[in-house]
Amino acid sequence: MSLIDTVVPARAPWSAVVRAGEVLTITDLGGNQAVDFLVFDAADPSLRYSAPDTIQGQDSVFLTTGSILRDCEYGPLMTVVADEVGRHDTLGGACSKESNTLRYGQHTWAQHACVENFLAEGGRHGLGKRDLVSNINWYMNVPVDPDGALGIVDGISAPGLSLALRAERDVLVVVSNCPQINNPCNGFDPTPVRMVVTR
């Protein structure tokens, strides 16, 4: 049974509570659309997603089927139960107006960025700047080269590919459908994504 079935427009934020045992399926409708993703314990949002704890619990810096998304005290929040892409990023964080000025130049200051979405959508749930930490970037391709070079490169997703996340407890998911246009994370053309929650 579908509890939620919605399309998040290009560049928009989105959030939902996903109850323990429910499954959130995210579909990359247009292909190579980065979905910046944070997840919190719905009852105690000080327990929030932790990228370091998540990769401590597995043998790779990439996320895919079987990855357990852990909170900052190492507790499981969600598990990746299906993934048609193969790997996703949790090292690169979210784009912001501020980091855009460093990466591309001051001319990008006026542009929309994921942190704007996280602040706006998080604020609706009482979350603020201190609650924003290194996030997941579903569908974003961020290799680490042998010399340590890390970069956002052309994606490996395609239109219609999906992934599914099972909630291990009641969680609040906060998403920014990434508006970035200065790197290939959205194929230079932000597109909508579909969110379906099933029991």
Add this chain to the structure above:
Amino acid sequence: MTTTSTGTGTTAGARAHARAQEADARGATATLPTRPASAWPAPPEGVDPAAMVHAEVVAGGGYTHLAVARGTHVRLTDLAGDACAHVLAYRLDRPWERLNVADTVKVQWQVYLTAGHLLLSDQGRVLASIVGDTSGRQDALYGTTTRARNEERYGDGAAQGESPAGRELFALAAAKHDLARRDLPPSLSFFQGVRIDDEGRPVFEGSAGAGAAITLRAEVPLLLLVANTAHPLDPRPFTSTPLEVLAWRGEPTAETDELWDATPEGRRAFVNTVTDLAARGIA
């Protein structure tokens, strides 16, 4: 135990007992702060003892925190070869601006941080520069340890236990500055290296040995939280040895320094930083 105590059954006796301890302990404990820092016996080469602002040896499993002026240099030394300095950095004057590890590695296109790299805040500015690194064994991806996982791996993760979790130590250090667990983002660690292989798997490298040092330069008024405890990927039974922390007054990176222009991203970060500091009357 003191030899001059006349018993602690009275306030006078308890006072005499307490006051005798400093002299009795002299030389007996290696892990302690030296106050004033100018009394530190071996300042780094070229540093006037009077310029020293912090000198401390932090025990394995211990923590410290430093609030320092812009320009201050902070040197961390792995004295015995098995320190791991987990570090968080905040703007001292506005601690809601803080280290952002993801931006630090993404903006600089590099996950293996060393001398010449910058610790970036979430506001597109430089908190500190790495100006010296004789270790080369650092990690910006795996954060610190948690109580739950240390309990699972070692049987204990409490701050005062045998195998303290970095997050428990950070929580205490942060609390001294009225910051809470919500204010602890992912951290960096120095002296225990991790490399990522071609498949994205971590390879724990361990330390570069006793004596390796890393020197940070504060580019803003800076709060540093330092937890010295085993790295989360260290496969050995819990191992953590003392960390020396020295700090001395100095100058921040100037526009004339090579580091300012080393990369376009770094240059813009320095420009953003001095623009903000100038507006606040700080620089």
